Amino acid sequence: MKHIFDFFANETDYPDLDSAGAVERLSRAIQCRTIDRGEDTDSGEFEKLHALIRESYPALMAGATFEVIGRHSLLITIPGSDPALRPCLFMSHQDVVPVVAGTEDDWTHDAFSGAVADGYIWGRGALDIKDQVFGVLEAADYLLAHGASFARTTYLAFGDDEETLNKGARAIAAHLQSQGVTLEFVLDEGFGKIENAANYGAPDTYISLVDLMEKGYADLELSVKSAGGHSSRPFGGTSLGHLSQAIARIVESPFPVKLTPVMVGAFKALAPYITEEPLKTLVQDVDGNADAIAAYCHGVPALFPYTCTTIAPTVIRGSSAACNVMPQDMSAVVNFRIAEGETVEELLAHVKAAVGDDTVDMRFLQCNDPSATARTDGYGYAKLLETMQRYFEGVVFAPSQTAGATDAHHYEIICDTCLRCSPFMTTPEDSARGVHGTDERLAVRSYVQGIRALIHLMTAACVHP
Ligand SMILES: [Zn+2]
Structure with a gap:
């Protein structure tokens, strides 16, 4: 090195x-x-x-x-x-x-x-x-x-x-x-x-990046209501179960994986230096193989954030202090980093469709579109x-x-x-x-x-x- x-x-x-x-x-x-x-x-x-x-x-x-x-x-x-x-x-x-x-x-x-x-x-x-x-x-x-x-x-x-x-x-x-x-x-x-x-399939090359844009940002708060009560009578489930289900549905509905225009430019710039497969073959036609390049990068931890809008549940609040007491109102925050070409509005529509449950309230604590x-x-x-x-x-x-x-x-x-x-x-x-x-x-x-x-x-x- x-x-x-x-x-x-x-x-x-x-x-x-x-x-x-x-x-x-x-x-x-x-x-x-x-x-x-x-x-x-x-x-x-x-x-x-x-x-x-x-x-x-x-x-x-x-x-x-x-x-x-x-x-x-x-x-x-x-x-x-x-x-x-x-x-x-x-x-x-x-x-x-x-x-x-x-x-x-x-x-x-x-x-x-x-x-x-x-x-x-x-x-x-x-x-x-x-x-x-x-x-x-x-x-x-x-x-x-x-x-x-x-x-x-x-x-x-x-x-x-x-x-x-x-x-x-x-x-x-x-x-x-x-x-x-x-x-x-x-x-x-x-x-x-x-x-x-090496992450880009070019282990003999050293790189530095000029960032042309920044991904969008959103903190989406999810809230569910419940009166709580004795945990021996959990008819209809608990707020914790309800909230967890909503979070799981979001995580299990990932956003599309794609090679955005900036990343197309990155791979075109790096193409002459890429010596390892599968990228070596794929970058011979970056535009034509954009989906395959994106799919490959999606599996590389360092490149994964560049391939999609990412989903990171970060906060959960309101759980019960006692094992036999059902929690009352609860909330969670999911942090998203929005990919180039997508918007906050599209994100919310995607998440609402994934959760499919009007009793889960959603509001943005903070959000902005990609630059x-x-x-x-x-x-x-x-x-x-x-x-x-x-x-x-x-x-x-x-x-x-x-x-x-x-x-x-x-x-x-x-x-x-x-x-x-x-x-x-x-x-x-x-x-x-x-x-x-x-x-x-x-x-x-x-x-x-x-x-x-x-x-x-x-x-x-x-x-x-
Ligand atoms: Zn700084």
């Missing part, structure tokens, strides 16, 4: 980049406990982060406007000289998730220490996603400090509640829309990993791919989708190319363990390489030649 560093290229670009200073600033950013807790949020931690940004990037502060939107979201505008060019927007989020209670001592270095040790920057937010917030700031400040003149207006936009309510990004997008802004492209957090493509799919035939995608290939040589960048949620879809109202891709590369193991988990850390070398990629992309996309 190769290591991610084996793919790093052009690390001698921008030789005067202040890597040590950049690492120090990211470390200080991690020390700000920017956790969104709704009404109970500690604003002081966000203010500390804003102060750090203001004092750390003098060239950016001199050449750009700095606005706080909503509670703590930030919009930094670098004005471009050519009004004919549509602006672009580099985004991610300032907030981080809390440390799971009871796991504080499992961390090698305290979660909010921002320790720099063993070649890594450690702490909550190192991967999700203060690296991209500060990496974007480093890149813009570097360019302005070197006298770059921006032709294209460039926005740096950092929400404050991506992990919770997503109001910040929505407010920034609405603010720009009200000014009549439309964007050439948006770059948000994304895959940020280099991994072996739009970003264009890949335009300027933004081409510039991003060219940049990523320059700094991560030999990695195949394939279009894909995220099964989770990001803030990028809020910008769909003003942009048809919302791309999710992080140039701060980590290993699949570090990502799985650290993101929302324990020992979140980013290699110093990955951080500096990501900044180079952002300087290159900003130069290519936004600066006068």
Whole structure:
């Protein structure tokens, strides 16, 4: 197996980049406990982060406007000289998730220490996603400090509640829309990993993904009513039995398995590298064999979420505290991730037909359709791919989708190319363990390489030649 560093290229670009200073600033950013807790949020931690940004990037502060939107979201505008060019927007989020209670001592270095040790920057937010917030700031400040003149207006936009309510990004997008802004492209957090493509039948190839869309999301609450009573007289069954039956019917009525347009694109991009059967033969005609490819992927745990609307019963409430007492009113929540091309409305119709029982009440606690799919035939995608290939040589960048949620879809109202891709590369193991988990850390070398990629992309996309 190769290591991610084996793919790093052009690390001698921008030789005067202040890597040590950049690492120090990211470390200080991690020390700000920017956790969104709704009404109970500690604003002081966000203010500390804003102060750090203001004092750390003098060239950016001199050449750009700095606005706080909503509670703590930030919009930094670098004005471009050519009004004919549509602006672009580099985004991610300032907030981080809390440390799971009871796991504080499992961390090698305290979660909010921002320790720099063993070649890594450690702490909550190192991967999700203060690296991209500060990496974007480093890149813009570097360019302005070197006298770059921006032709294209460039926005740096950092929400404050991506992990919770997503109001910040929505407010920034609405603010720009009200000014009549439309964007050439948006770059948000994304895959940020280099991994072996064995799951795709290409064990000799290493890939990274550019997510073009995100699946839809729905929490559907099911409720049943019952007076309860003595369990020796369960005429008509109990509410627990009734609710369980509804859940079982949903789980046993899966959604169609199919290769969505984004995944058709992914397999076309990967086809030349696929050496293992059955995919090797199937991808010779991706369109013609789409159903067979989808059926195969459906059985691969890592690819399964990309093949269908997924069904995950997650919560059940109201069960009886005593073995001989029947439960009264009960409810459950089933979480769905909705496939590209399907809708919340279709989901509800499918679930109602599966349950076939009007006495089970259903309501969405939260839901949204899948995002739009970003264009890949335009300027933004081409510039991003060219940049990523320059700094991560030999990695195949394939279009894909995220099964989770990001803030990028809020910008769909003003942009048809919302791309999710992080140039701060980590290993699949570090990502799985650290993101929302324990020992979140980013290699110093990955951080500096990501900044180079952002300087290159900003130069290519936004600066006068
Ligand atoms: Zn994130």
